Amino acid sequence: MLNLIKTWKELSAKGIMGINRRNADFVLKLNRRDLYPVVDDKILTKERAIAAGIHVPELYGIIETEKEAQKLGEILANHKDFVIKPAQGAGGDGIIVIADRYEGRYKSVSGKIIGHEELEHHISSILSGLYSLGGHRDRVLIEYRVTPDPIFKSISYEGVPDIRIIVLMGYPVMAMLRLPTRQSGGKANLHQGAIGVGVDLATGLTLKGTWLNNKITKHPDTATEVSGVQLPDWDGFMKLAAGCYELCGLGYIGVDMVLDQDKGPLILELNARPGLNIQIANDAGLTTRANIVEAHLAELAKKGITETPEERMRFAQEHFGHITQAE
Known part of the structure; x- marks a missing residue:
């Protein structure tokens, strides 16, 4: 028990967010229950996105x-x-x-x-x-069936890789590329055996990988390095994610997107209760980044300023990029 307490204190000191903190301080606090249907129903999400001019399949x-x-x-x-x-x-x-x-x-x-x-x-x-x-x-x-961009051919097994970006009050705070494996049955679902790979918010460059809660460097099926891959049109993904705050009205969401070889970045769905494994893939804590966003919002409130999705994207890239700032 003492070892568990020590471990949790060490994780907390690194800014790692636990599920209780996520639920109490973010999901319950920032996500109004009456808005959940917008993200829990993919048809409603798609209809809202189309009306807002946001690209979807x-x-x-x-x-x-x-x-x-x-x-x-x-x-x-x-x-x-x-x-x-x-x-x-x-x-x-x-x-x-x-x-x-x-x-x-x-x-x-x-x-x-x-x-x-x-x-x-x-x-x-x-x-x-x-x-x-x-x-x-x-x-x-x-x-429409998404056809993955050829860049994923060597680092994915069947299926369609997707990109999840956690967005807090319209600010992207962490991103992960999810790669299907043989074990996941070609699905980009971490719980079924897909790989999660951290993504640098500033550049769209892939970082470390996690598979079945263990850190990895290569895809188990293709034996290809999963780090160091430059995702195309990264700013496009970031802009889409930031704009989803206005789309759904929820303050804490996971935005799931894909890169189609012909149509570019497309939004698949939104999640009001995004998982926390993304922290392992990025070797960084969501709490640390959430605190930075909350402090920034407090300063903006004093000045009566509201930032646009593009301004929110730039803030995130300046403060949470692994290359621009060491965690």
Whole structure:
């Protein structure tokens, strides 16, 4: 017990945020419950983003009832590849990614052949709430399938890598690249075995990696170094993340984005309860950075100043870049 207390004191001294601190001082304090549907429902998030001119994967169709499932063929008529996902799903569960068509059937990214009836059955399961938060009835969205930028080919296994940026009151405070592995089944989900790689906020250069809560230097499937990779259009990602504060109104969020080879940075979803493993990947504490943002906001309040998303992005890059400032 004494060793645990000592360890926690050491972590706290380094500015590491624990789950109790996250929940009490940030999630509960800064995220109004009545705004949660905006981030918990991917369709609402997408509709808000589109209205705000923020780039998201194109929406092909929405299915809300079993009867509407009959129009699946019509929705998919002009698309050989697409994604089917629950509007209120979490952790990547319930998502089917189709890469091509084959002999009147569909081929998933893993090569599995799926019939039309099987897709309809899956949609029925989504509608029943099988994958939704709390098990409530859900809706189905069918959207554009992201094609990862070629830069990820050597450091990812199947699937689509994504980038999460933690945003506090509109200020990006920490970023992580999540890379699918064989163990994660091609999903960019750390709890299922994906890799988390820290990203320098100032430059978009990848830092250290973490896999199954252990620090790593190479991808377990490709044996390629995960650090030192320059993410393209990094300012584009930072601007998107900073602008999500106005989009949803929540003060503490995780913004999940992807880099499409043709369309550039796109927002996938927002998370009102982002995990804390991002600190391991960055070898830095969220508490330290949160304190800096809160002090900055207090100074701005005294002067009656409100910063734009681009100004918030620049502040974050100046104060939280590993290259511009040692942690």
